Amino acid sequence: MTALTTATSTPLVVAFADGDGTMAEILGGKGAGLAQMTRLGLPVPGGFTVTTAACREYLREGHEPEALAGELAAALTRLEETAGRALGDPVDPLLVSVRSGARFSMPGMMETILDVGLTDEVVTAVAARQGARFAWDSYRRLVQMYGRTVLGVDAALFEERLARARADAGVATDQELSATALEEVTSDFRRLLREHAGEDLPQDPREQLHRAVLAVFASWTGDRARRYRAHEGISEDLGTAVNIVQMVFGNRGRRSGSGVCFTRNPATGDPVPYGDYLVDAQGEDVVNGSRRTMDLAELGAREPALHQELIGHLNTLERHYRDVCDVEFTVEEGRLWILQTRVGKRSPAAAFRIACDLHDEGVIDLDEALCRVDGHQLASLLHPGFATDSGEQPVAHGLAASPGAATGRAVFDAVTAMEWGRRGERVVLVRPETSPDDLGGLLAAVAVVTARGGLTSHAAVVARGLGRTCVTGVEGLEVDETGRRAGLPGGLTLAEGDAVSVDGSTGEVFLGSREVVPSACATAIRSWSHLEEGAPYLSHPDPTVRSVGRLLAHADRRRTGGVRANAETPTDARAAREYGAEGIGLARTEHMLLGDRRTLVEQVVTGDERAAALVRIEELARVEFEQILQEMDGLPTVVRLLDPPLHEFLPDLVDLEVHTAVARAGGAPDADAERRLVLVRRWHEQNPMLGLRGVRLLAAVPELVTAQVRALAEAAVSLRARGLDPRPEVMVPLVADVRELTAALTRIRDEVDGVATAHGAALQVPLGVMIELPRAALTSGRLAEEVDFFSFGTNDLTQTTWGMSRDDAETSFLAAYRESGTLATDPFSTLDDVGVGRLIRLSVQEGRLTRPTLGLGVCGEHAGDPDSIHLLLAAGVDYLSCSPPRVPVARLEAGRYAVLSTAGGATGSDTR
Ligand code: ADP
Numbered sequence: 001m002t003a004l005t006t007a008t009s010t011p012l013v014v015a016f017a018d019g020d021g022t023m024a025e026i027l028g029g030k031g032a033g034l035a036q037m038t039r040l041g042l043p044v045p046g047g048f049t050v051t052t053a054a055c056r057e058y059l060r061e062g063h064e065p066e067a068l069a070g071e072l073a074a075a076l077t078r079l080e081e082t083a084g085r086a087l088g089d090p091v092d093p094l095l096v097s098v099r100s101g102a103r104f105s106m107p108g109m110m111e112t113i114l115d116v117g118l119t120d121e122v123v124t125a126v127a128a129r130q131g132a133r134f135a136w137d138s139y140r141r142l143v144q145m146y147g148r149t150v151l152g153v154d155a156a157l158f159e160e161r162l163a164r165a166r167a168d169a170g171v172a173t174d175q176e177l178s179a180t181a182l183e184e185v186t187s188d189f190r191r192l193l194r195e196h197a198g199e200d201l202p203q204d205p206r207e208q209l210h211r212a213v214l215a216v217f218a219s220w221t222g223d224r225a226r227r228y229r230a231h232e233g234i235s236e237d238l239g240t241a242v243n244i245v246q247m248v249f250g251n252r253g254r255r256s257g258s259g260v261c262f263t264r265n266p267a268t269g270d271p272v273p274y275g276d277y278l279v280d281a282q283g284e285d286v287v288n289g290s291r292r293t294m295d296l297a298e299l300g301a302r303e304p305a306l307h308q309e310l311i312g313h314l315n316t317l318e319r320h321y322r323d324v325c326d327v328e329f330t331v332e333e334g335r336l337w338i339l340q341t342r343v344g345k346r347s348p349a350a351a352f353r354i355a356c357d358l359h360d361e362g363v364i365d366l367d368e369a370l371c372r373v374d375g376h377q378l379a380s381l382l383h384p385g386f387a388t389d390s391g392e393q394p395v396a397h398g399l400a401a402s403p404g405a406a407t408g409r410a411v412f413d414a415v416t417a418m419e420w421g422r423r424g425e426r427v428v429l430v431r432p433e434t435s436p437d438d439l440g441g442l443l444a445a446v447a448v449v450t451a452r453g454g455l456t457s458h459a460a461v462v463a464r465g466l467g468r469t470c471v472t473g474v475e476g477l478e479v480d481e482t483g484r485r486a487g488l489p490g491g492l493t494l495a496e497g498d499a500v501s502v503d504g505s506t507g508e509v510f511l512g513s514r515e516v517v518p519s520a521c522a523t524a525i526r527s528w529s530h531l532e533e534g535a536p537y538l539s540h541p542d543p544t545v546r547s548v549g550r551l552l553a554h555a556d557r558r559r560t561g562g563v564r565a566n567a568e569t570p571t572d573a574r575a576a577r578e579y580g581a582e583g584i585g586l587a588r589t590e591h592m593l594l595g596d597r598r599t600l601v602e603q604v605v606t607g608d609e610r611a612a613a614l615v616r617i618e619e620l621a622r623v624e625f626e627q628i629l630q631e632m633d634g635l636p637t638v639v640r641l642l643d644p645p646l647h648e649f650l651p652d653l654v655d656l657e658v659h660t661a662v663a664r665a666g667g668a669p670d671a672d673a674e675r676r677l678v679l680v681r682r683w684h685e686q687n688p689m690l691g692l693r694g695v696r697l698l699a700a701v702p703e704l705v706t707a708q709v710r711a712l713a714e715a716a717v718s719l720r721a722r723g724l725d726p727r728p729e730v731m732v733p734l735v736a737d738v739r740e741l742t743a744a745l746t747r748i749r750d751e752v753d754g755v756a757t758a759h760g761a762a763l764q765v766p767l768g769v770m771i772e773l774p775r776a777a778l779t780s781g782r783l784a785e786e787v788d789f790f791s792f793g794t795n796d797l798t799q800t801t802w803g804m805s806r807d808d809a810e811t812s813f814l815a816a817y818r819e820s821g822t823l824a825t826d827p828f829s830t831l832d833d834v835g836v837g838r839l840i841r842l843s844v845q846e847g848r849l850t851r852p853t854l855g856l857g858v859c860g861e862h863a864g865d866p867d868s869i870h871l872l873l874a875a876g877v878d879y880l881s882c883s884p885p886r887v888p889v890a891r892l893e894a895g896r897y898a899v900l901s902t903a904g905g906a907t908g909s910d911t912r
Pocket residue numbers: 045096097099100107108109112114245246247248249250282283284328329330339340
């Protein structure tokens with residue numbers, strides 16, 4: 001609707017008969033649906049929509065548009081003519097509902113007022129024609145809804161009065177209240193209006209209608225609605241439309257009722273209509289859940305003709321919308337009315353199934369089916385869970401920081417985690433909180449639990465990146481590291497080695513082991529090595545899994561973007577391959593040197609047994625590289641040179657200072673500790689994130705770096721000798737200037753050539769640079785002269801572009817920024833397109849200008865985030881590299897990107 005830009009030409013009121021389903025921007029979702037159904041010939045009560053344009057003007061100017069009153073009156077007259085009844089008529093009155101309905105559905109967030117048009121005079125007429133109980137029940141509903149919505153009277157006051165009426169009458173539900181009781185309640189409600197708002201229900205039906213419309217406008221800016229929009233990312237500027245609908249009554253006895261239904265099962269995707277129906281009820285009563293509802297089959301048995309008519313309408317709607325629809329309907333004395341429809345929300349499992357079924361039914365093509373699902377939905381189908389309800393109760397609760405479920409033995413420090421991990425034990429790392437020092441432990445663990453920290457704490461972020469289960473901020477958890485135990489709520493304790501189970505999808509922690517069930521989808525995907533060939537996924541018994549396979553296969557067919565994984569252990573490398581990774585885009589070498597191996601680095605730095613330590617490091621690295629390259633046989637494996645700040649390998653400064661001071665004071669100075677203190681002070685940095693790390697380590701400890709390169713080259717040569725096809729690549733982290741890069745590359749080439757010559761082998765090792773500092777991005781043209789590929793490290797590039805540390809920002813100010821709306825989305829979760837994205841685009845352009853064959857990868861967290869993937873591919877990168885379990889998500893999204901970015905691609909849909 002381009003008409004939006006010229007507010008004056010946009011109508012303020014549109015009759016259902018004059019609109020259609022494409023006009024949601026001005027009619028809102030509900031209004032567009034009502035208009036479309038009217039157009040399709042479905043039995044929709046008469047009515048019209050006051051447009052969002054009228055609402056926007058009201059909100060902007062503080063008063064309604066001048067022309068609104070006139071347009072309202074004209075539309076009302078037209079409605080009265082078609083209905084054959086008039087508002088306020090003392091014999092056969094028209095009643096209407098006034099219903100909010102914005103562009104995007106905001107369930108339960110905004111207001112609806114039913115039975116507008118009842119007055120003292122009219123209620124008598126209705127009582128005479130349709131019974132006193134019905135009349136007074138409707139009137140009390142109007143007074144209640146009008147009082148709350150238009151006059152702002154506290155809802156609880158009405159509820160209290162109703163509860164008293166039920167108690168007096170000795171009944172459980174409002175439905176059992178007599179006409180007299182309801183008449184008394186209504187008059188008390190009106191007293192509440194006068195007392196709390198200083199005015200009564202207007203006795204002019206037109207005034208009721210008018211004020212109800214304005215109240216719905218105003219409800220757009222209510223707290224609840226605002227919070228919902230902030231959470232859902234819906235713009236504040238849209239405003240709501242208001243629908244005026246002739247009332248139909250489901251509360252007129254046994255042959256009346258109300259229901260909601262879906263054209264297909266929204267939980268399973270089963271292609272059968274699904275719904276609930278309540279006899280003798282108005283719409284609201286169905287969702288309130290106070291009475292037992294019947295399903296559609298039961299309705300069919302009771303009212304076959306009605307059921308058949310309903311199914312007919314459901315088919316019409318699905319054919320028109322080419323998607324699952326949900327419907328609100330009401331039956332008034334055997335006559336069916338449809339009151340609302342929209343494209344239905346569905347579970348992730350149902351989304352895949354429905355998309356494929358619609359394709360099989362010839363409704364949509366495969367491209368569109370692919371666009372009807374997304375990576376978030378797929379991700380939620382891939383997490384393992386605990387075997388269902390064994391009745392176990394959690395012993396502690398925290399935040400669901402990284403989904404999945406895992407069981408293992410508790411350990412309380414990273415070194416123990418790594419030791420136990422190396423001997424094949426499944427461990428759960430339990431910490432007060434984690435820091436970069438704990439990386440080795442996080443890698444070794446199946447799950448991480450922390451007492452402190454939120455969803456963006458170090459533990460949470462790293463665990464998500466690695467695909468480990470994680471629960472943070474566990475209330476009542478007290479970790480006693482030295483005592484190797486932890487206290488839990490309720491006086492329970494957890495000792496080192498005790499079995500513990502963690503549910504990262506719910507934030508629950510259990511004592512003892514529980515059976516972990518891998519997701520059927522993940523298991524299936526890992527077993528289908530080649531989706532294209534043989535199509536084993538087509539015969540999977542579970543229709544959802546089958547559908548996931550088909551859409552993933554289609555995504556693979558469509559996508560041009562490659563997908564690799566971030567992996568640095570043989571186990572993760574194998575998982576990566578099974579999940580469909582086409583290589584490793586980032587192997588972080590530092591984990592090989594963490595934990596108890598940190599002393600090796602310390603020895604290299606201090607010069608103590610330096611040569612021996614270097615030999616040992618090279619040996620360890622060679623073994624691990626060989627295992628990884630073997631798993632990735634024939635596929636590129638990008639190894640990043642040592643990256644973390646040097647201080648992470650050295651003893652803690654404060655610990656040492658305390659230790660030496662105590663020893664000195666005791667008159668027995670510790671000579672060894674004093675010597676180490678000098679060293680640690682020498683390398684101490686105030687701001688390690690911006691300090692001695694990445695390529696800069698070459699300046700301090702070049703031998704560490706060259707030992708790694710030699711190990712990688714040796715591993716490749718030895719695999720080659722065994723007839724395998726290793727494809728190692730090396731990349732240099734944290735480069736700011738081309739001279740840093742060339743110095744590093746010279747050393748790398750020398751080492752690789754040295755190994756090759758020694759073995760008489762030819763070794764091609766492509767070299768690359770990480771783009772993770774703004775200066776690297778800005779000088780990409782020059783950097784590209786030196787390397788075969790770029791890899792965008794979007795985590796550090798985000799930190800350095802924003803100038804904020806991911807580890808600290810959350811606790812200090814990020815939460816406040818989000819609360820106040822200063823930051824709408826977290827740039828560490830979703831790529832900041834405007835800033836970081838711009839640097840990436842610039843780097844891609846300048847890099848490719850210098851070297852058209854330049855490879856371009858992304859190895860940050862963002863490569864596994866569905867929303868960021870589209871931005872990255874649009875920037876022109878060749879491949880994404882994410883944690884192994886995210887690989888299918890990246891494949892799916894890369895396929896969706898290919899379809900959506902092609903002109904004339906699928907139209908997409910509104911369901912998400
Ligand atoms: P929501 O957006 O919260 O679903 P609705 O505007 O759909 O709110 O209205 C709330 C309830 O009132 C629904 O169950 C609806 O079916 C019912 N309702 C609304 N208008 C009418 C009407 N004209 N006749 C009968 N029931 C109605």
